Amino acid sequence: xxxxxxxxxxxxxxxxxxxxxxxxxxxxxxxxxxxxxxxxxxxxxxxxxxxxxxxxxxxxxxxxxxxxxxxxxxxxxxxxxxxxxxxxxxxxxxxxxxxxxxxxxxxxxxxxxxxxxxxxxxxxxxxxxxxxxxxxxxxxxxxxxxxxxxxxxxxxxxxxxxxxxxxxxxxxxxxxxxxxxxxxxxxxxxxxxxxxxxxxxxxxxxxxxxxxxxxxxxxxxxxxxxxxxxxxxxxxxxxxxxxxxxxxxxxxxxxxxxxxxxxxxxxxxxxxxxxxxxxxxxxxxxxxxxxxxxxxxxxxxxxxxxxxxxxxxxxxxxxxxxxxxxxxxxxxxxxxxxxxxxxxxxxxxxxxxxxxxxxxxxxxxxxxxxxxxxxxxxxxxxxxxxxxxxxxxxxxxxxxxxxxxxxxxxxxxxxxxxxxxxxxxxxx
Amino acid sequence: xxxxxxxxxxxxxxxxxxxxxxxxxxxxxxxxxxxxxxxxxxxxxxxxxxxxxxxxxxxxxxxxxxxxxxxxxxxxxxxxxxxxxxxxxxxxxxxxxxxxxxxxxxxxxxxxxxxxxxxxxxxxxxxxxxxxxxxxxxxxxxxxxxxxxxxxxxxxxxxxxxxxxxxxxxxxxxxxxxxxxxxxxxxxxxxxxxxxxxxxxxxxxxxxxxxxxxxxxxxxxxxxxxxxxxxxxxxxxxxxxxxxxxxxxxxxxxxxxxxxxxxxxxxxxxxxxxxxxxxxxxxxxxxxxxxxxxxxxxxxxxxxxxxxxxxxxxxxxxxxxxxxxxxxxxxxxxxxxxxxxxxxxxxxxxxxxxxxxxxxxxxxxxxxxxxxxxxxxxxxxxxxxxxxxxxxxxxxxxxxxxxxxxxxxxxxxxxxxxxxxxxxxxxx
Numbered sequence: 001x002x003x004x005x006x007x008x009x010x011x012x013x014x015x016x017x018x019x020x021x022x023x024x025x026x027x028x029x030x031x032x033x034x035x036x037x038x039x040x041x042x043x044x045x046x047x048x049x050x051x052x053x054x055x056x057x058x059x060x061x062x063x064x065x066x067x068x069x070x071x072x073x074x075x076x077x078x079x080x081x082x083x084x085x086x087x088x089x090x091x092x093x094x095x096x097x098x099x100x101x102x103x104x105x106x107x108x109x110x111x112x113x114x115x116x117x118x119x120x121x122x123x124x125x126x127x128x129x130x131x132x133x134x135x136x137x138x139x140x141x142x143x144x145x146x147x148x149x150x151x152x153x154x155x156x157x158x159x160x161x162x163x164x165x166x167x168x169x170x171x172x173x174x175x176x177x178x179x180x181x182x183x184x185x186x187x188x189x190x191x192x193x194x195x196x197x198x199x200x201x202x203x204x205x206x207x208x209x210x211x212x213x214x215x216x217x218x219x220x221x222x223x224x225x226x227x228x229x230x231x232x233x234x235x236x237x238x239x240x241x242x243x244x245x246x247x248x249x250x251x252x253x254x255x256x257x258x259x260x261x262x263x264x265x266x267x268x269x270x271x272x273x274x275x276x277x278x279x280x281x282x283x284x285x286x287x288x289x290x291x292x293x294x295x296x297x298x299x300x301x302x303x304x305x306x307x308x309x310x311x312x313x314x315x316x317x318x319x320x321x322x323x324x325x326x327x328x329x330x331x332x333x334x335x336x337x338x339x340x341x342x343x344x345x346x347x348x349x350x351x352x353x354x355x356x357x358x359x360x361x362x363x364x365x366x367x368x369x370x371x372x373x374x375x376x377x378x379x380x381x382x383x384x385x386x387x388x389x390x391x392x393x394x395x396x397x398x399x400x401x402x403x404x405x406x407x408x409x410x411x412x413x414x415x416x417x418x419x420x421x422x423x424x425x426x427x428x
Numbered sequence: 429x430x431x432x433x434x435x436x437x438x439x440x441x442x443x444x445x446x447x448x449x450x451x452x453x454x455x456x457x458x459x460x461x462x463x464x465x466x467x468x469x470x471x472x473x474x475x476x477x478x479x480x481x482x483x484x485x486x487x488x489x490x491x492x493x494x495x496x497x498x499x500x501x502x503x504x505x506x507x508x509x510x511x512x513x514x515x516x517x518x519x520x521x522x523x524x525x526x527x528x529x530x531x532x533x534x535x536x537x538x539x540x541x542x543x544x545x546x547x548x549x550x551x552x553x554x555x556x557x558x559x560x561x562x563x564x565x566x567x568x569x570x571x572x573x574x575x576x577x578x579x580x581x582x583x584x585x586x587x588x589x590x591x592x593x594x595x596x597x598x599x600x601x602x603x604x605x606x607x608x609x610x611x612x613x614x615x616x617x618x619x620x621x622x623x624x625x626x627x628x629x630x631x632x633x634x635x636x637x638x639x640x641x642x643x644x645x646x647x648x649x650x651x652x653x654x655x656x657x658x659x660x661x662x663x664x665x666x667x668x669x670x671x672x673x674x675x676x677x678x679x680x681x682x683x684x685x686x687x688x689x690x691x692x693x694x695x696x697x698x699x700x701x702x703x704x705x706x707x708x709x710x711x712x713x714x715x716x717x718x719x720x721x722x723x724x725x726x727x728x729x730x731x732x733x734x735x736x737x738x739x740x741x742x743x744x745x746x747x748x749x750x751x752x753x754x755x756x757x758x759x760x761x762x763x764x765x766x767x768x769x770x771x772x773x774x775x776x777x778x779x780x781x782x783x784x785x786x787x788x789x790x791x792x793x794x795x796x797x798x799x800x801x802x803x804x805x806x807x808x809x810x811x812x813x814x815x816x817x818x819x820x821x822x823x824x825x826x827x828x829x830x831x832x833x834x835x836x837x838x839x840x841x842x843x844x845x846x847x848x849x850x851x852x853x854x855x856x
Contacts, residue, residue: 344814372547373631402509402512415682417715417716418675
């Protein structure tokens with residue numbers, strides 16, 4: 001990690017730059033995969049699975065025996081942990097639901113707004129060695145709370161043609177029954193266009209490798225909604241001398257182990273503290289199973305020393321971190337002043353890991369500075385709001401003349417007529 | 429308007445097809461405009477304004493004298509109408525604001541979610557003969573309610589270098605002071621990249637021609653948020669014999685006059701009613717100043733006769749109209765069953781025109797079937813929600829072991845360490 005000592009403001013935008021996703025070169029091959037699935041359906045999907053996942057599938061859909069087997073396989077301790085996490089996530093997301101909001105804006109003019117579930121949603125869960133069952137919780141729970149009619153989960157099979165039992169257990173726990181073995185860009189294609197087995201959905205959620213990310217981008221341009229634009233995961237830890245350096249180091253490393261392109265930022269108020277934390281990082285990293293990845297990520301990472309708290313606050317808001325840990329003596333007060341971040345972790349006992357898994361907040365968050373304008377996944381991500389209005393005879397008499405004047409000024413006379421023709425029947 | 433009599437369900441997806449936006453051919457020229465403004469700033473913007481708007485500008489920013497002049501120019505009747513509309517829109521949108529939601533998911537684990545304004549937003553208001561000052565209301569009012577720090581309005585100048593006074597009056601009324609003369613793709617570029625005069629923004633709102641739409645698409649792919657994917661405006665009127673045919677015809681025409689690519693759909697339960705309404709449309713259209721446009725739009729339009737109410741309901745939900753007018757004897761009951769629509773207008777006295785201007789609901793809505801997954805503009809469009817969490821020593825003892833088990837199962841040991849290292853200091 002390179003230390004930048006009181007960098008001047010005109011260097012900040014450079015210091016806030018993220019490792020760039022280079023997805024352009026993928027466009028051709030991902031477009032090709034999308035087209036193959038759109039035309040060939042299940043057959044193409046199985047061919048692509050043979051090619052990329054090195055496994056021959058007879059069926060794409062999981063059957064209940066496979067799911068039941070997974071449920072029986074999971075160790076009780078892990079089961080219980082997942083259940084506790086699910087309960088917390090459910091509590092936090094349930095509180096996001098809101099009642100229909102009705103307003104009478106003028107006498108006889110009633111307007112309201114009602115959240116309705118996106119009918120069909122797709123959830124992509126990456127495969128590989130580490131089974132991201134926590135992402136199943138983060139997506140399936142709000143989908144169910146929102147009331148989505150159909151939740152379709154896709155995840156790549158391993159070389160034996162199986163999906164990891166922890167993913168299946170979590171899907172089962174959260175009530176997801178529609179599970180298919182499909183990964184990569186071809187899985188996104190299946191969700192976007194539908195195949196004989198896999199239903200076409202209205203919105204696609206979930207993380208993935210660069211093929212998945214590119215496929216989501218492309219189908220989004222074709223009209224399928226997606227959760228968020230993607231970028232590598234990142235954390236910014238803002239610490240002062242009240243923070244425990246070993247804790248800060250552990251938090252930085254828990255981000256660094258995600259991937260070589262993860263970004264780890266540390267903002268502190270003295271070089272002394274910066275060095276102390278760096279030493280801790282060097283020590284702890286050696287013990288990690290994923291230390292090669294972590295070391296690579298640390299190479300892109302930066303320590304920013306800003307002595308003045310107002311400078312640090314401005315820098316933190318400029319960076320707009322996906323995860324922001326504030327570990328300072330006045331962390332509550334500083335948290336109040338955060339204007340750009342995905343999720344904020346306050347104090348010495350609030351590691352990002354808690355929110356990644358179990359505290360209740362969602363871990364699907366805006367990366368890459370998108371926190372300036374985008375919100376992480378919530379129940380709202382699975383809803384769309386419809387506005388309604390009903391105007392009475394009295395109401396149209398009130399509002400009609402206003403609309404007539406405005407429509408005429410915009411030279412939209414048919415708009416005016418739609419009012420006048422009604423008012424005429426009421427005044428006679 | 430072509431009548432389709434009890435069309436079978438397998439033809440519905442074709443009947444729900446929208447006129448396609450053909451934007452691909454624009455890509456090259458819009459990319460070129462974006463690059464020119466990104467490199468050349470104000471100078472390039474003025475050059476492009478000379479080229480496209482046929483006017484030489486010395487200043488891009490409006491000065492207070494120009495705004496004051498506009499305020500003085502507007503007729504009192506129009507002023508008062510705009511003020512009434514503003515008041516209704518403000519009431520409806522203010523009710524959308526919500527308090528911070530705090531949940532203690534476990535003892536010592538507090539999580540909350542807070543809406544924070546998108547700091548800088550850009551509003552594009554089209555120019556041309558009809559000044560769309562109503563769109564200023566629909567975008568500036570929620571932006572102000574959300575608390576956006578900077579609201580930047582751009583609108584193309586006329587050949588005298590002016591912006592229509594009704595637009596300026598409305599901007600002034602809604603507290604927008606940052607107004608610039610710029611239109612087309614070049615205005616979107618200025619908002620996306622910033623120039624010497626025009627501030628770079630985090631999110632861009634507003635309707636526009638195909639150049640504007642393409643430019644918004646392209647800068648969105650570069651990371652600038654936008655309000656909604658765009659398509660031509662549309663209405664679906666669902667009527668039965670209880671509806672007044674002249675009203676229905678007027679509502680259909682108020683959509684048809686928007687543009688030749690507008691889509692007008694009528695769903696009725698008998699061919700008799702379909703014919704009666706069509707006759708009314710033929711009669712009323714002849715009186716319209718924009719009748720050529722309306723006649724063209726009517727050519728793409730469809731009348732769907734579905735005798736069974738459940739079929740009609742399914743069709744309406746499949747179409748997912750931007751504007752849905754339900755004008756039937758049981759319109760309240762049917763409105764309850766709508767699952768896909770942008771905005772719903774209920775009953776014989778609720779024309780779309782009311783919501784376009786003044787009832788209080790927003791008129792920036794999802795077109796093109798996007799209502800299946802997207803929400804129209806609201807206060808929420810100008811906010812992003814940040815999640816916060818704070819865990820106490822007691823809290824980390826509660827949740828820590830859960831996270832340790834899950835992190836280990838996902839093989840993310842640094843995540844586990846961030847917990848263990850804290851728990852160790854607490855148990856000794």
